[in-house]
Amino acid sequence: xxxxxxxxxxxxxxxxxxxxxxxxxxxxxxxxxxxxxxxxxxxxxxxxxxxxxxxxxxxxxxxxxxxxxxxxxxxxxxxxxxxxxxxxxxxxxxxxxxxxxxxxxxxxxxxxxxxxxxxxxxxxxxxxxxxxxxxxxxxxxxxxxxxxxxxxxxxxxxxxxxxxxxxxxxxxxxxxxxxxxxxxxxxxxxxxxxxxxxxxxxxxxxxxxxxxxxxxxxxxxxxxxxxxxxxxxxxxxxxxxxxxxxxxxxxxxxxxxxxxxxxxxxxxxxxxxxxxxxxxxxxxxxxxxxxxxxxxxxxxxxxxxxxxxxxxxxxxxxxxxxxxxxxxxxxxxxxxxxxxx
Amino acid sequence: xxxxxxxxxxxxxxxxxxxxxxxxxxxxxxxxxxxxxxxxxxxxxxxxxxxxxxxxxxxxxxxxxxxxxxxxxxxxxxxxxxxxxxxxxxxxxxxxxxxxxxxxxxxxxxxxxxxxxxxxxxxxxxxxxxxxxxxxxxxxxxxxxxxxxxxxxxxxxxxxxxxxxxxxxxxxxxxxxxxxxxxxxxxxxxxxxxxxxxxxxxxxxxxxxxxxxxxxxxxxxxxxxxxxxxxxxxxxxxxxxxxxxxxxxxxxxxxxxxxxxxxxxxxxxxxxxxxxxxxxxxxxxxxxxxxxxxxxxxxxxxxxxxxxxxxxxxxxxxxx
Numbered sequence: 266x267x268x269x270x271x272x273x274x275x276x277x278x279x280x281x282x283x284x285x286x287x288x289x290x291x292x293x294x295x296x297x298x299x300x301x302x303x304x305x306x307x308x309x310x311x312x313x314x315x316x317x318x319x320x321x322x323x324x325x326x327x328x329x330x331x332x333x334x335x336x337x338x339x340x341x342x343x344x345x346x347x348x349x350x351x352x353x354x355x356x357x358x359x360x361x362x363x364x365x366x367x368x369x370x371x372x373x374x375x376x377x378x379x380x381x382x383x384x385x386x387x388x389x390x391x392x393x394x395x396x397x398x399x400x401x402x403x404x405x406x407x408x409x410x411x412x413x414x415x416x417x418x419x420x421x422x423x424x425x426x427x428x429x430x431x432x433x434x435x436x437x438x439x440x441x442x443x444x445x446x447x448x449x450x451x452x453x454x455x456x457x458x459x460x461x462x463x464x465x466x467x468x469x470x471x472x473x474x475x476x477x478x479x480x481x482x483x484x485x486x487x488x489x490x491x492x493x494x495x496x497x498x499x500x501x502x503x504x505x506x507x508x509x510x511x512x513x514x515x516x517x518x519x520x521x522x523x524x525x526x527x528x529x530x531x532x533x534x535x536x537x538x539x540x541x542x543x544x545x546x547x548x549x550x551x552x553x554x555x556x557x558x559x560x561x562x563x564x565x566x567x568x569x570x571x572x573x574x575x576x577x578x579x580x581x582x583x584x585x586x587x588x589x590x591x592x593x594x595x596x597x598x599x600x601x602x603x604x605x606x
Numbered sequence: 607x608x609x610x611x612x613x614x615x616x617x618x619x620x621x622x623x624x625x626x627x628x629x630x631x632x633x634x635x636x637x638x639x640x641x642x643x644x645x646x647x648x649x650x651x652x653x654x655x656x657x658x659x660x661x662x663x664x665x666x667x668x669x670x671x672x673x674x675x676x677x678x679x680x681x682x683x684x685x686x687x688x689x690x691x692x693x694x695x696x697x698x699x700x701x702x703x704x705x706x707x708x709x710x711x712x713x714x715x716x717x718x719x720x721x722x723x724x725x726x727x728x729x730x731x732x733x734x735x736x737x738x739x740x741x742x743x744x745x746x747x748x749x750x751x752x753x754x755x756x757x758x759x760x761x762x763x764x765x766x767x768x769x770x771x772x773x774x775x776x777x778x779x780x781x782x783x784x785x786x787x788x789x790x791x792x793x794x795x796x797x798x799x800x801x802x803x804x805x806x807x808x809x810x811x812x813x814x815x816x817x818x819x820x821x822x823x824x825x826x827x828x829x830x831x832x833x834x835x836x837x838x839x840x841x842x843x844x845x846x847x848x849x850x851x852x853x854x855x856x857x858x859x860x861x862x863x864x865x866x867x868x869x870x871x872x873x874x875x876x877x878x879x880x881x882x883x884x885x886x887x888x889x890x891x892x893x894x895x896x897x898x899x900x901x902x903x904x905x906x907x908x909x910x911x912x913x914x915x916x917x918x919x920x921x922x923x924x925x926x
Contacts, residue, residue, distance in 0.1 A: 295813060304842055311812050318805050414644045414926055415800070415829070417859060428840060504800040504833055506859075510642065511799040556809035562766045562795035 273539075280527055280543040283576050287547060291554035298557065307430035311557060313438070319549030320437035321346065321496040321513065323542050325520035326527070327441075327448050328489030330541040333524050335485045336465040336533025337385060337392035342493040342520055344403025345377045346513030349497030351410035354418050354507035363422035371494045377403070378490020382483030396486075400517065407509035417506035427502025437499045441542075444495065448488070449538045458536075461485065465533025523548055526576055547576065632891075633663045635683030636880075637693040640671045644857060645877055647925035649719065653692070653880035660884060673697055680704045684711050690730075690887050692880065694718040705729060716887060718879040721900075730890060731897040733883045735875050737773030738780070740905045741826075743873045744852050745781025747907055748822055751850065751870070754787055757821035760810045761793040762803055762834060764826040771795070774826045774854055791819070796830040803830030807837035817843050822850035828860035828872055835868050846870055846910075856908055858921040864914035874906040877924065 291311075292298040301310040325342045332339045352373045356366040377399060384395035410416075418424075429436045452458035463471040464478050472478045493513070501507045527544035529536040551572050555565050578584055634657065641647050650666070657664035665688065667679035673696050683691050684707055691713055695701060698721065705728035708715050717732035748759070761778070764771030775793075782788045792810050796803040803825060811817040817838065823845075825831035831853035838845040845851050845868040853860060856874035863869040886897035908917065 297812070309841075311809070314805075314808055314812065318808075408641075412925075413641045413647050415859070428836070500801060504804060504836065506800065508800060508829075511797075511801065552805075553809060556794055556806055557813050559792060559794075559813065561793070562763060565766070565795065 276528070276537055277540055277543065279580055280540050280547065283526070283579070284543055284547050284550065287550045287554065287572065291550065291557060294554065294558040303433070306433065307435065308433050311553060313435065315546060315549045315553050316438045317435040318553060319545050320441045321500050321516060322519045322523055322548060323441040323545040324444065324492045324496040324499070325489075325516060326523040326541040326545045327445050327538055328485075328492030329517075329520040330524050330527070330529055330536050330538050331448070331452070331461060331485045332392070332489045333521070333529055333531060334461050334465045334533055334536035335482055336468070337482070337485065338396065338521065338531070339381060339486060339489045340393065340396040340517050341377065341381060341399035341403055342489060342496075343513035343515060343517040344400045344407070345374060345490055345493035346497035346500060346516065347407035347507075347509050348377065348403050348410070349374050349494040350501035350507040350512045351407040351416065351509050353423065353498050353501050354416040355410050357418045357420045357423050358416065363420065366420075366423065367498070370498055371491060374490040374492075374494020374497070375487050376490070377493070378487035379483065381490065382486035385486060386479045386482035404509065407507070407512070411507050411509045413509070415506045415508045419505065423498075423502050424505055425502075427499055427505070437503070440495060440499065444492070445538060445542050452538070462534050462536065465536075519548055520545075522573065526573070526580075528580060548573075631661065631663075632689045633665065633686075634884075634887075635665045635667065635679070635686070635688045635691045637667045637669060637676045637679040637683070637691070639669055639676075639694050639696045641668070642671060644926035645855065645875065648877035648921075649694070649879060651925045652878045653718075656878070656880040656884055660888075662884070669696060671696055673700060677704045680708065680715075684708055684713060687711070688713060689891070691715045692718055692883060694879075695720050695722050698723045702728065714887065714890065716883045718883060726899050731883070731886055731899055731901055733879045733886075733901045733903060735903045735905055737770050738777035739902070740854050740873045740875065741774035741777025741779075742781045743777075743905050743907050744774075744824060744854055744871070745778040747871050747873075747909070748824065748850065748852055749781060749785055749788065752788065752821070755821075756787045756789075757850075758789055758791045758814070758819055759822045759824055760807075760814070760820050761790055762796040762806055762823065762825040762830040763793060764795070764798045764830075766795045768798075770798075771826055778824055790824075796825070796833070798827050798829060800829045800833035803833030804837045805833075806830075807834035808841070811837060811841045811843075817841050817849060820849050822852065825851070825853040828853045828855040828857045831869060831872075832859055832863060835863055839868075844868075856906075856917075856921075858918050858924075858926050861908070861914040861918035861921065864908070864910050865918065867910065871907060871909045874904075874908060876903050876906070877926075879903060 298311050301308055301312060329339055349370050353366055353370040356369050381396050381399060384390045385392050426436050431439045460476050460481060463476060464481055468478050500512050523544035524541045526547055527540035551569050555568055636653055638650050654664060669675035676696060691708060695717060701722045701724045705715060705724055709728055714730040716730050719734055721732045721734060763775060794806050796806045814820050823834055825834060831851055835845040835851060838849055843849060851869040852871045854873045856872045860869055860872045882901050882903060886901060889895045890897060
């Protein structure tokens with residue numbers, strides 16, 4: 266194994282292990298879990314559901330990872346999803362073409378990101394407050410666009426993005442996989458990723474060493490807005506309507522959770538998009554697992570919280586050092602045993 | 607001449623006294639919670655329509671989900687000395703003081719759609735639907751439709767712990783009690799939303815042999831049913847025939863689904879709470895007839911036989 270690949274494997278190991286354990290647990294509770302079949306030219310099964318239903322959070326997590334790496338946070342993504350879903354539905358029902366609708370919607374997401382980015386980078390407002398503004402106002406904006414009702418549409422093209430399939434995979438899965446790979450390549454095959462990490466660790470120092478931190482910060486929030494726009498389109502296309510009250514509700518928290526479960530520190534600096542995406546899948550596996558297991562709904566949140574606490578405890582620095590200590594103790598015991606022999 | 611003036615003024619006085627006793631020329635304050643849902647918007651539209659039909663001057667106040675705004679609105683209605691107050695209370699507690707103020711000013715208050723935890727003599731009457739009864743009507747329809755054949759039912763509950771979710775579940779289970787052919791095999795929350803309704807239905811379909819094991823779906827609201835219908839279609843089954851779909855609320859979109867044969871029945875939660883309320887008020891002001899403390903609105907059952915396409919046309923302009 267090449268050194269970089271090995272580094273990747275070590276970095277992603279806790280997340281992959283947690284995901285594997287959860288999938289195993291679900292398959293014990295629900296035996297048919299791993300069954301996959303082809304139906305109407307697309308893969309069909311619970312595993313595909315996890316990839317498909319996890320699409321919004323996975324997309325949000327991509328943008329959120331980059332924002333968190335800059336030592337920021339974007340609370341507005343759920344509301345931006347609602348705005349963009351509403352914009353997409355309004356545009357398509359007022360007779361715009363699909364391409365035009367997507368352009369307008371993604372543009373709206375970028376605009377929302379610009380707003381956040383300017384508040385954070387230019388006006389120097391703390392990210393949690395700056396993005397709280399749009400989080401609160403955004404749902405109102407979305408409601409204004411839909412006039413409080415669920416704005417439904419019947420455009421086959423737009424619906425395809427939510428429930429069509431490409432290469433046997435549901436379209437939302439294709440979108441988040443492709444976008445995730447694109448962004449990961451962009452930040453890791455160029456110096457961008459390193460610059461973002463530098464900015465997150467010490468904004469002043471990186472500015473003094475010639476990084477244009479302002480532009481970079483704004484770009485991070487714009488990326489997050491773009492991701493939210495994609496997630497909003499998928500969420501609206503999935504139910505063939507824009508639900509301003511509920512689209513993306515609380516998903517900003519799930520996205521932050523996905524990033525944290527993915528092992529990226531909220532203090533900024535080193536980040537991994539792949540790990541965040543696995544984090545998003547972990548959250549969705551828990552959700553789908555609970556639904557499949559047939560527990561009464563009163564248990565949903567408790568089970569989810571318990572599993573997440575467990576994952577976070579295992580990942581915590583104290584637990585990590587305890588593991589290291591225990592494994593060393595075990596190793597030295599073996600050694601003494603051997604020496605005794 | 608003097609006599610004539612005196613007579614005229616007496617007539618005017620009498621007329622003005624009497625006018626308070628007829629529905630026309632009434633001024634009524636309406637404190638609405640806000641516009642958090644399509645149903646709420648339809649309720650506002652219908653209340654305004656009902657007032658206009660009866661020649662009532664309706665003063666409308668939108669509380670934007672805040673109790674303090676509603677209390678402020680009630681105080682301002684009392685200060686304006688309106689003839690009656692309609693209120694859809696956002697929460698159940700904390701109304702005693704302002705209701706007492708209205709009582710002291712001799713302004714009757716009618717509660718719409720929700721009730722309050724306050725002494726019953728502080729308000730004239732409450733007009734609400736019976737949530738348990740709604741679930742019961744849905745359950746009865748299913749019992750009658752399957753007519754003794756074995757049937758596995760899956761249930762999409764509303765938001766866990768909310769009163770519509772608890773009561774609509776209870777009413778449905780009451781209707782199914784003792785019917786051994788009907789079994790609720792899975793029940794999970796869909797949070798009253800389309801997205802969750804679709805997601806949960808997908809998992810039901812996977813868990814129950816691709817849906818072959820499911821004969822009917824009961825959803826606590828239409829939005830979840832609309833989401834679930836899409837999930838059923840994507841699983842290659844026909845909603846409405848392979849899996850019966852019954853839900854509650856009667857929002858316009860479910861009538862579109864019913865017209866397409868993809869949903870079977872819905873129980874109406876009527877947004878016309880103001881109609882019965884104003885009728886009761888009219889009787890009270892005219893003849894002093896005290897209405898009962900609770901007026902139950904009709905929970906009407908709509909099926910595919912009720913010309914869903916026409917009902918859709920009627921409903922879609924109400925702001926749902």
